[in-house]
Amino acid sequence: MLLNELGEFGVIDRIARYLPNAPSDVIVGIGDDVAVLRTSGPRYLLATCDIQVENVHFVKSLITPYQLGRKIVAINVSDIAAMGGAPMWALVSLGLRPDTPVSFIDELYRGMGEQIQAAGAAIVGGNLSRIHEGAVIDLFLMGEVAPEHLVLRQGAKEGDLVLVTGAPGDSRAGLALTLNPDLAVSEESSRKALDKHLTPTPRLKEGQLLARSGLVHAMMDVSDGLLSDLRHMCAASGVGAEVWTANLPVSAACEEIAGAAGSDCIDWVMTGGEDYELLFTVAPESAPKVQAILRDEVQTSCHIVGRIIPESAGIQLLFPDGQRSAYDQSATGWDHFTAV
Amino acid sequence: MLLNELGEFGVIDRIARYLPNAPSDVIVGIGDDVAVLRTSGPRYLLATCDIQVENVHFVKSLITPYQLGRKIVAINVSDIAAMGGAPMWALVSLGLRPDTPVSFIDELYRGMGEQIQAAGAAIVGGNLSRIHEGAVIDLFLMGEVAPEHLVLRQGAKEGDLVLVTGAPGDSRAGLALTLNPDLAVSEESSRKALDKHLTPTPRLKEGQLLARSGLVHAMMDVSDGLLSDLRHMCAASGVGAEVWTANLPVSAACEEIAGAAGSDCIDWVMTGGEDYELLFTVAPESAPKVQAILRDEVQTSCHIVGRIIPESAGIQLLFPDGQRSAYDQSATGWDHFTAV
Numbered sequence: 001m002l003l004n005e006l007g008e009f010g011v012i013d014r015i016a017r018y019l020p021n022a023p024s025d026v027i028v029g030i031g032d033d034v035a036v037l038r039t040s041g042p043r044y045l046l047a048t049c050d051i052q053v054e055n056v057h058f059v060k061s062l063i064t065p066y067q068l069g070r071k072i073v074a075i076n077v078s079d080i081a082a083m084g085g086a087p088m089w090a091l092v093s094l095g096l097r098p099d100t101p102v103s104f105i106d107e108l109y110r111g112m113g114e115q116i117q118a119a120g121a122a123i124v125g126g127n128l129s130r131i132h133e134g135a136v137i138d139l140f141l142m143g144e145v146a147p148e149h150l151v152l153r154q155g156a157k158e159g160d161l162v163l164v165t166g167a168p169g170d171s172r173a174g175l176a177l178t179l180n181p182d183l184a185v186s187e188e189s190s191r192k193a194l195d196k197h198l199t200p201t202p203r204l205k206e207g208q209l210l211a212r213s214g215l216v217h218a219m220m221d222v223s224d225g226l227l228s229d230l231r232h233m234c235a236a237s238g239v240g241a242e243v244w245t246a247n248l249p250v251s252a253a254c255e256e257i258a259g260a261a262g263s264d265c266i267d268w269v270m271t272g273g274e275d276y277e278l279l280f281t282v283a284p285e286s287a288p289k290v291q292a293i294l295r296d297e298v299q300t301s302c303h304i305v306g307r308i309i310p311e312s313a314g315i316q317l318l319f320p321d322g323q324r325s326a327y328d329q330s331a332t333g334w335d336h337f338t339a340v
Numbered sequence: 341m342l343l344n345e346l347g348e349f350g351v352i353d354r355i356a357r358y359l360p361n362a363p364s365d366v367i368v369g370i371g372d373d374v375a376v377l378r379t380s381g382p383r384y385l386l387a388t389c390d391i392q393v394e395n396v397h398f399v400k401s402l403i404t405p406y407q408l409g410r411k412i413v414a415i416n417v418s419d420i421a422a423m424g425g426a427p428m429w430a431l432v433s434l435g436l437r438p439d440t441p442v443s444f445i446d447e448l449y450r451g452m453g454e455q456i457q458a459a460g461a462a463i464v465g466g467n468l469s470r471i472h473e474g475a476v477i478d479l480f481l482m483g484e485v486a487p488e489h490l491v492l493r494q495g496a497k498e499g500d501l502v503l504v505t506g507a508p509g510d511s512r513a514g515l516a517l518t519l520n521p522d523l524a525v526s527e528e529s530s531r532k533a534l535d536k537h538l539t540p541t542p543r544l545k546e547g548q549l550l551a552r553s554g555l556v557h558a559m560m561d562v563s564d565g566l567l568s569d570l571r572h573m574c575a576a577s578g579v580g581a582e583v584w585t586a587n588l589p590v591s592a593a594c595e596e597i598a599g600a601a602g603s604d605c606i607d608w609v610m611t612g613g614e615d616y617e618l619l620f621t622v623a624p625e626s627a628p629k630v631q632a633i634l635r636d637e638v639q640t641s642c643h644i645v646g647r648i649i650p651e652s653a654g655i656q657l658l659f660p661d662g663q664r665s666a667y668d669q670s671a672t673g674w675d676h677f678t679a680v
Contacts, residue, residue: 006442018452029464029465034465040484045429047429049466056469089377093390106355128348132473138433
């Protein structure tokens with residue numbers, strides 16, 4: 001069997017058989033975006049990594065090295081943020097062709113340096129190698145969280161409301177613009193969507209505020225797409241979810257750009273990916289409280305987009321006309337091997 | 341300017357300008373093999389990574405995926421060991437072609453799983469991506485060390501003796517055999533050298549014993565080659581060193597294989613690389629004590645191979661006939677970009 005027949009998540013299940021049972025100091029291990037580890041200290045250690053491969057995750061003609069540096073850091077900070085943690089230290093592994101201009105490295109590090117500093121963290125080491133074809137950038141980020149503030153993706157409860165920060169779909173709109181710069185859209189929409197796609201801002205403060213509120217039952221960041229990540233959260237929690245499509249936040253930029261591209265903006269919101277928004281669940285009575293916290297403390301909007309239902313019901317989309325449809329798990333979300 | 345004109349260590353110096361000053365919780369940062377970090381706990385956190393690129397670090401026809409898995413873990417464990425630390429948790433980033441046989445992943449993880457368990461650590465997460473050409477395996481390893489047991493590469497003092505465990509050069513002999521399997525050598529030498537090259541055993545217990553002895557002033561592992569790593573240690577410590585070539589340990593296997601290959605075994609010992617032995621310095625009166633500790637506790641030999649001299653004297657080779665020569669820094673040791 002080949003890797004593309006098994007798929008990314010198939011591999012993750014498969015490799016577990018070669019790994020001894022996790023020791024007791026591993027609170028969360030293989031299968032999550034972030035490992036949670038008990039160290040000699042009172043706070044848990046968080047560790048995550050993300051490998052970015054040229055012509056798979058990025059195309060040099062569509063993103064500057066500076067933007068790429070910022071984005072790579074943002075992706076990892078977002079994962080730590082979604083657990084309520086504080087990013088602390090990063091290592092960077094680079095595989096680059098010998099004929100890479102040094103200015104590429106300069107700009108990549110300028111971007112990484114700015115974004116890591118904005119997160120209150122530091123790059124403390126790494127590794128550099130030749131590679132024959134294509135650039136590879138692998139960032140490894142460590143952070144800490146107090147055990148009482150840790151929030152995991154498992155923990156969603158039947159009856160919870162599902163909320164999401166900001167406006168997922170904007171990154172997908174930005175991608176559409178990078179692929180087709182001639183789309184006739186306003187300057188403002190263009191700038192907003194491109195910023196969201198090329199230099200996303202991780203919801204760090206939001207994640208920490210939500211975790212410290214003590215009100216959040218489950219949380220993760222939206223990287224594969226809202227529905228795909230909701231499915232991961234539901235699987236980890238042993239629940240199902242109903243998504244109220246009429247409630248999904250659609251930014252003016254997303255609506256305009258999707259329109260110009262002849263696409264459905266709701267589809268982009270649900271399946272776009274690379275949003276780095278936070279998806280989380282709370283008891284119904286807590287929803288106004290967390291909305292107020294985010295609005296008052298960091299002026300960030302968050303919307304109620306559905307509710308948690310029994311696992312047997314799966315993931316359902318509820319449309320404004322009252323129609324329901326089951327979310328076809330195979331149709332959306334990004335699998336690194338089975339996707340185009 | 342291009343990357344291959346600047347070189348690996350030139351890049352490391354250069355990127356520092358884009359990184360804000362290290363926060364006070366960073367005991368050792370950019371430029372060392374391992375970052376040393378102050379967490380919320382009494383023990384320091386250690387973090388290291390090593391990226392292995394197909395046809396740069398390994399060739400699939402010359403190493404099995406199982407051996408590769410073991411080696412990748414061993415390389416990182418060796419770095420933690422050289423600081424006196426205990427390896428704890430690893431993340432693995434993989435970039436693989438979609439047509440990679442799943443059996444490659446199975447065997448890679450079987451090897452990584454065995455070696456990580458032998459080190460008392462666990463693989464707790466990672467990341468998997470498509471790549472268009474060549475495999476990339478990047479391992480991040482975290483560990484812990486009590487502050488009083490931490491040993492760094494900086495710390496060598498004038499008058500110290502320089503010691504090295506085991507027999508550097510054996511890995512180079514194994515490499516010679518993988519490149520030329522028809523070399524006429526004994527079965528025993530062949531097996532020993534191939535084992536050392538393909539499945540090196542990191543000196544974990546040795547590193548911990550040396551660190552806990554309180555006698556070691558500076559320590560690092562030999563990955564780039566004995567002379568090259570000694571130069572790194574001397575540069576970090578602000579000292580020079582004299583290497584007594586007559587004292588260099590040469591195994592029977594190394595001598596036999598170098599002879600068959602028409603090479604100089606002393607050259608392999610000094611510049612071979614990938615040895616994963618420990619190089620360290622102690623005060624002269626401590627040398628017999630540390631030799632006794634390693635012999636009695638783990639039956640590992642270690643040899644006095646030189647002494648620390650003033651920085652102005654550089655690195656010198658002292659030959660049995662009394663001749664001296666300055667070590668030509670540019671001639672040996674492995675730079676990932678300027679090497680062939």
